[in-house]
Amino acid sequence: MKAELVEIILQLCAAQNPSLPRPVLVEQRGEAQLYGRGGPLDSLGLVSLIVEVEAAVEDRFGQSVVLADERALSQHRSPFRTVDALADYIVAMLAERSVPPTP
Amino acid sequence: MHVDFLLERFAAHADADAVIWRGQSCSYRSLLERYRYWWSRLEEQHVRPGSVVSLAADFSPNAITLLLALIERGCIVVPLTTAMAAQKPEFLETAEVEWCVQLDERDEAHWQRTGRQATHALLRRLADPGHPGLVLFSSGSTGRSKAAVHDLRGLLEKFKVPRAARRAIAFLLYDHIGGINTLFYQLSNGGCVVTVPERSPAAVLHAIATHRVDLLPTSPTFLRLILLSRAYEQYDLSSLKLVTYGTEPMPESTLRKFHERFPRVELLQTYGLSELGILRSKSRSSDSLWVRLGGEGFATRIVNGLLEVKAQSAMLGYLNAPSPFTEDGWFRTGDAVEVDGEWLRILGRRSEMINVGGEKVYPAEVESVIQEIPGVEDVVVVGEPNAITGNLVVARVKLAGGETVANFRPRLRAFCAARLPRFKIPQKVELLAESSTGERFKRIRKANP
Numbered sequence: 001m002k003a004e005l006v007e008i009i010l011q012l013c014a015a016q017n018p019s020l021p022r023p024v025l026v027e028q029r030g031e032a033q034l035y036g037r038g039g040p041l042d043s044l045g046l047v048s049l050i051v052e053v054e055a056a057v058e059d060r061f062g063q064s065v066v067l068a069d070e071r072a073l074s075q076h077r078s079p080f081r082t083v084d085a086l087a088d089y090i091v092a093m094l095a096e097r098s099v100p101p102t103p
Numbered sequence: 104m105h106v107d108f109l110l111e112r113f114a115a116h117a118d119a120d121a122v123i124w125r126g127q128s129c130s131y132r133s134l135l136e137r138y139r140y141w142w143s144r145l146e147e148q149h150v151r152p153g154s155v156v157s158l159a160a161d162f163s164p165n166a167i168t169l170l171l172a173l174i175e176r177g178c179i180v181v182p183l184t185t186a187m188a189a190q191k192p193e194f195l196e197t198a199e200v201e202w203c204v205q206l207d208e209r210d211e212a213h214w215q216r217t218g219r220q221a222t223h224a225l226l227r228r229l230a231d232p233g234h235p236g237l238v239l240f241s242s243g244s245t246g247r248s249k250a251a252v253h254d255l256r257g258l259l260e261k262f263k264v265p266r267a268a269r270r271a272i273a274f275l276l277y278d279h280i281g282g283i284n285t286l287f288y289q290l291s292n293g294g295c296v297v298t299v300p301e302r303s304p305a306a307v308l309h310a311i312a313t314h315r316v317d318l319l320p321t322s323p324t325f326l327r328l329i330l331l332s333r334a335y336e337q338y339d340l341s342s343l344k345l346v347t348y349g350t351e352p353m354p355e356s357t358l359r360k361f362h363e364r365f366p367r368v369e370l371l372q373t374y375g376l377s378e379l380g381i382l383r384s385k386s387r388s389s390d391s392l393w394v395r396l397g398g399e400g401f402a403t404r405i406v407n408g409l410l411e412v413k414a415q416s417a418m419l420g421y422l423n424a425p426s427p428f429t430e431d432g433w434f435r436t437g438d439a440v441e442v443d444g445e446w447l448r449i450l451g452r453r454s455e456m457i458n459v460g461g462e463k464v465y466p467a468e469v470e471s472v473i474q475e476i477p478g479v480e481d482v483v484v485v486g487e488p489n490a491i492t493g494n495l496v497v498a499r500v501k502l503a504g505g506e507t508v509a510n511f512r513p514r515l516r517a518f519c520a521a522r523l524p525r526f527k528i529p530q531k532v533e534l535l536a537e538s539s540t541g542e543r544f545k546r547i548r549k550a551n552p
Contacts, residue, residue, distance in 0.1 A: 019516045019528075043460055047491050048530040052512075068490045 001094070005087040006030050008060065012052045013083070020045050030084035039081060046080060057090060065093055105235050105256060106171045108263050109290055110135065116293035120270075122164055123297040123314050124210075129164040131293070137164055141172035148214060152177035153230030155199055155221045155238075159183040159191075160206040162273045162286060162298045169204065169212065174255055179221075179229055179236035182278045187240070190248060197250050197423050198238045199223055225252045225419050238422065239280055239377040242545065250422040251377045257416040258283070258380055261400060262291035269345070270295045271318040272307055274325070274544075281350065281373075284381045285320050302544065304332040312338040319346045320373070322544040323353040326361050331480065335364070349373035349381075351545045352451045353392055354471030362390040374449070378427065379434055380416035393446040409453055410436045439465065455548060457486030457494050462526040464496055466548060469519075469527050476518045478503045478511070481535055485548050489530075498529035499536070508532050 006029065013024040013032070022040035025032050033039040035046045050067045058064045067090070072079050079089030113121070117132040150156065156178050160166030173180050181198045183191060195203065199221035205213045221230065229236040235255040240248040271289055273296045275281035289296045297314045299306045308329070310316060326348060329335060346361070346368055353372065362370060370389040374396050375381030383398025396403055400415035411433040420426045428434055439456065441448040450456075451465040458464075466484035473482045481501035486494040502511055512532050519528040540546065 015513060016516075019520050019525075021525075043492050044525050044530065047489055047495050050491070051495065051531045070490060073490055 002087050002091050004060070005057075005090055006083055008056050009049075009053055009083050009086055012049060012056065016045070016049060016052075024083075030082065030087070032083045034082055034086065035080040036078055037081065041080075050080075053086070053090070057094075061094060063094060063097060065090065067093075104175065105177075105259065106175050109171065109287075110138065112291055112293055113138075116268075119268075119293050120295040121290070122162060122167060123295065123310075124161075124163050125298070125300070126313075134164060134168055137168040138171055141165075141169045142175065145172055145176050145178075150176065150178065150202060152233045153179070154201050155179045155181065155219075155226060155230075156202040156204060157181040157183050157195060157198065157200040158204050158206075158277075159185070160204075161185075161277055162282075162296055163206055163210045165210045165212060166206050166277065167286065167290070167296075169206075174235040174259075177230075177233035177235050179226060179238060179252075180255075181238040182283070184276045184278045186276065187278060190240070194240055194248070194250070197240075197248075199226060199422075223422055225422060228419060229254060237283070239278065239283075241377055247423070249377075249424045251418040252420060252422055253380075253416070253418045259287065260416065261380075261398075262287045264399075266292050268292040268294040269318040270297060270314060270316045270342075271320060272310060272316055273298045274302060274307065274319065274321045275350075280375050280377045280380060281320060284375065304329045304334040305337075308334050308338045308340065311340055311343055315342040317342050317344040319343060321346065321348055322350045323348050323357055324351065324540050324546050325544045327354070327357045327474070328540070328544075330357070330360055330364065340365070343368050345369045345371060347371045347373045349375060352449050352465070352467035354467055354474060355392060356471045356475045358392065359390055376412075376434070376436065378418045379412055379414040382412065382414075387446055392448050393443060394448070395445050396447060403447075404433065405440060405442055405447075406435075408439050410438045410440045410447070410449070412436060455485075457484075457496055459486075459494055459496060459526045460492040462524075464527050469496060469498070469523065469529065470546070472519055472522050473498055473500065473515065473529075476515060478506055478514075481538065483535060483546060483548050484529065487531065495530040496527065497531040497533060499533045501535045508534060 010026045014026050017023040024040055035041045054065055054067055079085050113131040113135045119131055120128045121131045121134045122129045156173055158170060158180055170180060181200055199219055200217055201219050201221055203215045203217060237253040237255050239251045271285055271294060273285060275285060286296060297310050297316050299310045372386045372394040373381060373384050382396045382401045385395045387393040402413045404411050413433050417434060437453050439450040439453045441450060451467045455466055456463055469484045470482050473479055479500055480503055483499045485497050487497045489495040515532060
C-alpha cells in the first residue's frame with residue numbers, strides 16, 4: 001500500500017510543479033522533501049497538495065481522510081516533511097480505521 | 104396628500120403607456136381611473152388608515168393603483184410575490200398583517216381579514232399618526248429573512264425631483280427595494296414599466312425588442328446568463344440605452360464582455376439595500392467597477408474598509424432583529440470597499456471574505472477569472488476551514504461537455520496562474536451540485552448539500 005501511495009503523491013507533485021515557486025524534486029522519489037526544513041512547499045503549496053492527496057486516497061481506497069488537522073500539525077515529526085513521511089502517515093491512518101472497535 | 108405629486112404627473116401624461124402587463128398597454132389615464140376606484144373601494148371595505156395590508160401581486164395595473172391607494176390611505180403595505188410563496192405564512196406573521204389582498208390571474212382582488220391586530224412598536228409608530236409604511240423582507244440568503252419597516256414618505260421624497268422618462272423592464276419584483284424603485288421612478292416621470300412573463304434571457308430580450316425598452320435594471324448574474332444564452336442574437340435590441348446592475352458585486356469579466364457585446368449601451372452600477380433605499384450612483388465609465396455613491400439625502404463613510412451609509416430614507420428598523428444602526432444613525436452595510444478619491448469599488452460582503460493564511464480573498468474576484476476559462480458554465484467560490492492556512496479557497500464549477508474535475512483542475516491552475524496571486528487560486532475544485540442563481544438573480548454561496 002505504501003508504495004502505491006508514494007506513487008500517487010509523486011504524480012500529484014509532478015502535476016503541481018509547474019505552478020509552484022520551487023518544484024518538488026520528484027526524481028528523489030520517497031525522499032523528496034515537501035514542507036518545512038528546506039522543503040520546497042510553502043503553506044499554500046502544501047494545502048493544495050494535501051487536498052488532492054485526500055481526494056486521491058478516497059478514490060483509490062474508498063476512505064475519506066483528513067490529513068491536515070491539529071493532530072497532524074502537533075506530531076513531533078511532521079508527516080509533511082517528505083513523500084515517505086506522508087505516505088507512512090496515511091498508511092497508519094488507514095490501518096487505525098480498519099481495527100475493529102474494542103468491545 | 105402622499106401620492107398627489109404622482110397623480111398630477113399621471114394627468115400630465117394621460118395618453119402615455121404607464122405599464123405593459125401581459126403584453127397589454129395600460130395608459131396613465133386608465134391608472135388614474137383605477138386609482139379612484141380603489142380609493143373608494145378601501146372606504147367601502149372598511150380598511151382603516153394604519154392597517155397592515157399584504158399585497159400579493161406582480162406589477163399589474165390593479166396592483167400598482169391599489170398600492171397607491173393604500174399609501175394615500177396611510178396603510179402599511181407588505182408587498183409579496185408568488186416567488187416567495189413558501190415563506191408567506193412566516194412573512195404574514197412577522198409583519199402582523201391584518202388584511203391579505205391577492206390579485207389573481209385576471210387582476211381581480213380577493214380580500215381577507217386575518218383577525219390579527221398589529222401591535223409592534225414600529226408598526227404603531229407609523230399607524231398612529233397615519234403615515235404610510237412599507238415592509239420589505241430581505242432574501243434571507245444568509246439566514247432568516249429580516250423585515251425592514253419604512254416610512255414611505257421618506258422613500259417617496261426623492262421621486263419628487265423630475266428626471267428622464269424611460270421604458271423599463273420590471274425585472275426586480277414588487278417585493279424588492281429595486282423593484283419598488285423602478286416602479287416609482289417610472290410613475291413619477293411618465294415612463295413605462297414593462298412586465299415580463301418570466302425572467303429568462305429570452306423573455307426579457309423579447310420584451311425589450313417588442314416594446315422598445317430603453318432601460319434594463321438587473322443583476323450581474325442575469326447579464327452573465329444573457330451572454331451565456333446568446334439569446335441576444337435573435338432580437339433587435341437597438342432601443343436599449345442603459346443597463347443598471349446591482350444587488351451583488353459585478354465580476355469584472357462579465358462587465359467587460361457585456362460592454363464589448365453592447366458597446367453603445369451605457370452600464371451603470373446601482374447600490375441599494377432594503378434597509379436604506381437606492382442611492383444615486385455614477386459609474387466612472389461603462390467598463391469600470393468604480394462608482395460614486397450618494398446624492399441628496401445620502402451620506403457615505405468608510406470605517407475599517409467597510410461602507411457605512413446614512414440615509415434620510417432609511418428604514419425605522421427591523422420587526423424581527425435588533426437595530427443595525429450606529430448610535431448616530433449610520434447603517435453598517437457589511438460591504439468591503441476600495442477607495443480612490445471619491446470613487447468606490449465594492450469588493451463583496453465582508454462576511455463572505457475568505458482569509459487564507461492572513462490574506463484576504465473576495466469570492467467575486469476569483470469567480471470573475473474562472474468564468475473566463477473556456478468550458479466553465481457556472482462557478483461559485485467559497486471558503487472552507489483548513490488547519491494549515493485557516494481557510495482554503497474552494498471553487499465549485501459546472502463544466503460543459505461532461506469534463507471531469509480531474510481534467511479541469513490543471514487547466515484552472517494554468518489559467519489562474521497568470522491572472523491571480525497564488526493565495527487566490529482555488530486549492531480545491533469540486534462540481535457544483537445545483538445552480539448558483541437564486542430567485543432574486545443573485546449568486547448564492549452556500550455549502551453543498
